[in-house]
Amino acid sequence: MQIEPLRLSRRVALQSTGLAVGVFVLAGCKDDQAGSGTPGVVDPEYGKTLPGAPTVDPAIVAALSSAAGLVSSLTAQYTLVGTKFPALKPKLAAAVKFHAGHLAKLQETTGVTVPKAAKLPAVPAQSAAALALLAKQEKAASIAHAAAAAKLSGSAARLLAMIAASEVQLGATLLPTKKVAAS
Amino acid sequence: MSEIEALQAALAGEHAALYGVGVAGGKLSGAKFRSATETFDRHRDNRDKLSGLITAAGETPVAAEPAYDLPQPVTNAVSASALILGIERRLAAAYGDLVEAAEQPAVRQFAIDELIATASAQVVWGGAPVALPGAV
Numbered sequence: 001m002q003i004e005p006l007r008l009s010r011r012v013a014l015q016s017t018g019l020a021v022g023v024f025v026l027a028g029c030k031d032d033q034a035g036s037g038t039p040g041v042v043d044p045e046y047g048k049t050l051p052g053a054p055t056v057d058p059a060i061v062a063a064l065s066s067a068a069g070l071v072s073s074l075t076a077q078y079t080l081v082g083t084k085f086p087a088l089k090p091k092l093a094a095a096v097k098f099h100a101g102h103l104a105k106l107q108e109t110t111g112v113t114v115p116k117a118a119k120l121p122a123v124p125a126q127s128a129a130a131l132a133l134l135a136k137q138e139k140a141a142s143i144a145h146a147a148a149a150a151k152l153s154g155s156a157a158r159l160l161a162m163i164a165a166s167e168v169q170l171g172a173t174l175l176p177t178k179k180v181a182a183s
Numbered sequence: 184m185s186e187i188e189a190l191q192a193a194l195a196g197e198h199a200a201l202y203g204v205g206v207a208g209g210k211l212s213g214a215k216f217r218s219a220t221e222t223f224d225r226h227r228d229n230r231d232k233l234s235g236l237i238t239a240a241g242e243t244p245v246a247a248e249p250a251y252d253l254p255q256p257v258t259n260a261v262s263a264s265a266l267i268l269g270i271e272r273r274l275a276a277a278y279g280d281l282v283e284a285a286e287q288p289a290v291r292q293f294a295i296d297e298l299i300a301t302a303s304a305q306v307v308w309g310g311a312p313v314a315l316p317g318a319v
Contacts, residue, residue, distance in 0.1 A: 098314040105315070146299060149282065150292050158283040161295045162315040165275070165302035169312035172303065 060156045061111040063148045067160055068106040069115035070141050075099045077120050077137060085127045095134075095170045102163045109156070131174045138171030187237065189277075189284035191245045193294075194233040196277040198247035200226040200270045206253065207263035215260060222267060222304065229297060236290060268308040272316075275301040279317025 078096050082089045106112055124130045142164040149160035184192075204226060208219040234244040257263050278298040285291035302316035 094312060098312065101314045142299070146295050149295050150288065153285065153291065155283055157285070157291060157295075158279055158317070159315075161282045161298050162279060162317045164295070165299045165316040166312060166314060168299050168303050169306050169310075169316065172306045173312055 056110050058111075060152060061109065063152055063160070064106050064109050064112045064156060065115060067145055067148060067163065068103055068112055069117065070144060071099050071102045071106065071163070072114050073117040073120060074134075074137055074141055075103070076117050077134060080120060080123050081130045081134060084123045085130060088127055088131070091131075091174075092134075095138075095174075098166055098170065102166065105159060105163075135171040135174040138167045138174065142167035142171065184280055184284045186281075186284045186286045186290060187240055187242055189281040189294075190233055190237050190240070190290070191242070193274070193277040193281050193297075194230060194237065195245050196274045197226050197230040197233060198245070199251050200274060201230060202247070202251045203253065203266055203270045206257055207266045210257055210263035211260055215264065218307065219263075219267065225300065225304075232293060236293075264308050268305060268310050271301045271304045271308060272310070275305070275317040276319050279319065282317070 075096065078092050078099070082092050082096075103114070107114070121133065124133055145160045145164035145167065149157045149164060152160065201223065204219055204223045208216060208223065211219050237244040253266060254269060255262060255265070257266055275298055278294045278301060281294035282291060282298060285294055298317045305316065306312065
């Protein structure tokens, strides 16, 4: 037995239950009736529903937009630190790249917008203090995103939780190492 | 994937983790051994919590396998650390699935906490950050 029961279990579970669930859902869905199904996005110009564009729960849009704002602020802070301390840019590169990916992923949801970034804290005079500031902001963002994830469900909750997990990792790598593997 | 299927998959992962971390611990010493012990304790707690959640849902928790094939031989501290890192990465995916499948707030909160804990552990065990820990 491989030490990969997760993949095996998932695959087996999907194979064994996927069809049955699909049949059940289809049997319970009558989309030929007037007023049935998820309404589409309303075209603001014509006031008609656009076919094929499902609406997204406003609460999800609000939560993801808020997260996008926070990620955007973090990215801007990284840019400020990198500008002030060019030697840190290689160390910051992964975080900048990952946060850009987070932002893109958040914006895949219809209706998500990026709020204007709040005023950023000044970059400290010492590079070590600047890194500590970024680590502190990553931690705060992780806490906020984890709390937001807990209020959602499904793929939106998962996305915010994964972003929170990434921020924990990024914050940890900005501070002096605690790796046991390197000790 | 339903909530119960995701709970069972996470539990199967925790069973495997306990086996793997136990094996890895035999090749570690000092600070690494203490970290492995803490890791083992966390996975044991998770196993118990998951079993409780599954039982509370009226289902039977999946049992541990008698033994597991390791992805590579564990012969020294480096391979032992790599094994634990691999375990944490796989568990992150299981908890990511559980976050998505969770229907009860308590289950979702537990899954979020453990996804973050496994992501943090990956860095501790020598892993580099990734864009989305727990993605499949």
